[in-house]
Amino acid sequence: MWPEPPEGEVVAEGTVLDANGVVVICLGAVAESAPPQCSGTPLEGWSWDGIGGAGALDAMWGDYTVQGTYDGERIAVTQTPSPAAHPDPAPEVTVTDDAERKRLTDVWEQIVDRIGTRTISTHIDPDRVEVHVVWDDGTLQDAADAEFGEGVVYIRSALRPAD
Numbered sequence: 001m002w003p004e005p006p007e008g009e010v011v012a013e014g015t016v017l018d019a020n021g022v023v024v025i026c027l028g029a030v031a032e033s034a035p036p037q038c039s040g041t042p043l044e045g046w047s048w049d050g051i052g053g054a055g056a057l058d059a060m061w062g063d064y065t066v067q068g069t070y071d072g073e074r075i076a077v078t079q080t081p082s083p084a085a086h087p088d089p090a091p092e093v094t095v096t097d098d099a100e101r102k103r104l105t106d107v108w109e110q111i112v113d114r115i116g117t118r119t120i121s122t123h124i125d126p127d128r129v130e131v132h133v134v135w136d137d138g139t140l141q142d143a144a145d146a147e148f149g150e151g152v153v154y155i156r157s158a159l160r161p162a163d
Contacts (some may be wrong), residue, residue, distance in 0.1 A: 003138070004072075004137070006070055006137065008161060010070050011098065011162050012025055012041070012065070012066050012067075012077070012158055012159050012160075013084045013158075014027045014046070014158070015030045015033065015038060015040075016046065016066065017038060017046070017059065017060075018053075018060045019058065020058055021044070024043060025040050025043055025064075026040040027041060027120050027134060027159075028121050029121065034056045034057070035055075035056055035057055035059035035060075035061055039068075041074060042075070042104070043068075043074065043076075044068075044075070045068070045078075046077050046078040047077075051080070053062070054066045058060045061081065062083075063084040064082065064083060065080040066079075066081050070159055072135075072136075087144075096147035104127075104152075105146050107129050107153060108122060108124055111129060111153060115131065115140075118134070119131055120138075120158060125154075127156070130153075130154045131144075131156065132156045132158060133155060133157055134158050136155050136156075154159035
């Protein structure tokens with residue numbers, strides 16, 4: 001059920017954190033501290049040369065758009081990173097119908113059981129379950145549609161093919 005790694009280059013946007021020589025791009029939640037705290041996807045070939053970043057306590061970090069190849073575990077950087085654009089966050093929404101909340105909660109629990117630690121985040125919107133993953137080429141979305149019906153689960157991939 002898991003998608004194969006992409007064949008071409010991908011683009012990711014997030015907080016790059018270099019702590020004690022281990023460089024990751026955080027594609028989900030980041031604890032705002034100095035240095036920030038997060039788990040992320042390892043980056044190979046990262047360089048701070050010419051792009052700068054904040055620093056404290058043997059760490060450097062900043063928000064960047066990164067392009068490279070993804071092997072299913074790490075991104076090998078192929079282009080000079082650029083500052084990340086920050087879209088407005090989606091508004092918080094609440095499901096008010098109890099029956100719909102129960103149905104979506106049941107779907108959410110099943111998705112979490114199946115995908116487990118491969119998710120970046122999950123939440124329930126008014127009419128669907130949203131699942132944020134590192135990479136999906138449509139394989140996970142197709143499986144969710146087949147099991148739960150189209151539109152019940154929305155799989156969002158943090159990595160997207162480079163243009």
